[in-house]
Amino acid sequence: MAATEAELESYIQVLLMDRAEAMRQDEEEEEEAERRRRGPGSRIKKMKTATRKSSERADAPTEESDSDLASGSPARSDLARARKILKAAAANMWRKSRDCCSNVKTTAMTEEDVAAAAVYRAKAEEAHAKNQRTEEADAMAKWLATGDPEAIKRRDEWIEENMKAMDLADIDPTEDLSDDWETVQAKRFRKFWEFSWADCFGSFEDTTPIQPMLYTDVKPPPGTAYPIRTLQVFSVRITAIKDELEWPLDVFGIVAARDSVDHNRNIIFNRTRDNCQTIRRESPCLTLTGPTRAIVVEDLMHFEVTLQVKGTTESEDRYLSYLSLCCRDSGSSKSYVFKRVGTSKLSTVELVLGDMAKSVEATISVRVAGAGWPEGFQGVIFANTTSIGARKIELLTFTDDKLPVAADGTIQLSRRVVSVEADGELRVSVMATCLEGQNVARDSKTFKAKKASRSTIELEFLSCKLEVTVAWSLVPNLPHFH
Secondary structure, X not given: OOOOHHHHHHHHHHHHHHHHHHHHHHHHHHHHHHHHHHOHHHHHHHHHHHHHHHHHHOOOOOOOOXXXXXXXXXXXXXXXXXXXHHHHHHHHHHHHHHHHHOOOOOOOOOHHHHHHHHHHHHHHHHHHHOOOHXXXXXXXXXXXXXXXXXXXXXXXXXXXXXXXXXXXXXXXXXXXXXXXXXXXXXXXXXXXXXXXXXXXXXXXXXXXXXXXXXXXXOOOOOOOEEOEEEEEEEEEEEEEEOOOOOOOEEEEEEEEEEOOOOOOEEEEEEEOHHHOXXXXXXXXXXXXXXXXXXXXXXXXXXXXXXXXXXXXXHHHOEEEEEEEEEEOOOOOOOOEEEEEEXXXXXXXXXXXXXXXXXXXXXXEEEXXXXXXXXXXXXXXXXXXXXXXXXXXXXEEEEOOOOOOEOOOOEEOOOOOEEEEEOOOEEEEEEEEEEOOOOOEEEEEEEEEOOOOOEEEEEEEEOOEEEEEEEEEEOEEOOOOOO
């Protein structure tokens, strides 16, 4: 059943009103029962209450049974259609989640695989029966690795059980109905995460413990890492705000990615209230600091966006964005750019992303090798892949001539992890602009991607030399349990 997002949201509102009316009717029945217990003396009070409630109901649809919905009333038919659409949407959400999770490639099983599958199946089923989620997930990952198609089937069944247990498609009548639908979805994602992953991966607020360069200097265990589909984060910006807000905005909060490797926060932006970023209409992009490792998108992954606007006091702080945006494996054989947009009560947020096919992780470090940064020049250091050359990943931008350098000469980059196709190239560039004129100096060099080890080149401009080192690593594809 096809329906636009706007249409679906309108039907959801009808259903919410229906639920609210049911709650009001329950209250009225309780009052009626109380009046009967007290006797005739409460009749006048009840009539006043009923009059008030009937006036409140004048603008709301009344509670209907499923059989009454077949009548010809437009409100009733709308409500029936809303229920059908929501039911179909829930089924479609499960189907897509199941399809996205069915990425394990099955091959002919050896005798050793069959024996291992039997062992891990027994362990997974025992852990599932005892509700031991960490042990279940560990055994299931090993069972899947044997290539047993029965493992995929059983995993999908257990995922469906979890979805039914959470009953995500149902609307909780105690839920805060003043929230916008995107906020409701974000809250439900957190509940689902805590239900599904807390036993395996700790607290919802935990950041990923997996560091970059995991397999730069050591070989990964067989079958656990290879060139894989990842996401490149080019920018996150506030594209619109509601009239009740005014530019500029002092913004703080978190933007993080959660993938199937450990489901923890892979921080992309993180600012505290005491360290806000001021964004303006003409420059609404957040200054990103991540990801801290490559973002895997073999299975369903989510972006968590929790941003606030700083008020005069903490009590006057307001939520600018509270969103959960998902991305799926596109199946594309080529890398490309796409956008994910989410709108909440006060703003619209746009993420510009790159779908990087068969990619490896590149961790970039830059060191001052010769004379220091030229005085009187501001600068920017950025990277891009040759496959998506028009999109730059800003590693560092500074608007004065004070280059942030550690004692050993290493430049303190804002970002340092990017994704590159295994058969592609990475270009690293530097550009220096005179603060008091139009003089611009620049240099760039290209690296051929590798699956491990390091590559080093030098960038030269004016009297400055920068040594750029890229540490290459394959990306893990199996869960890393805590």
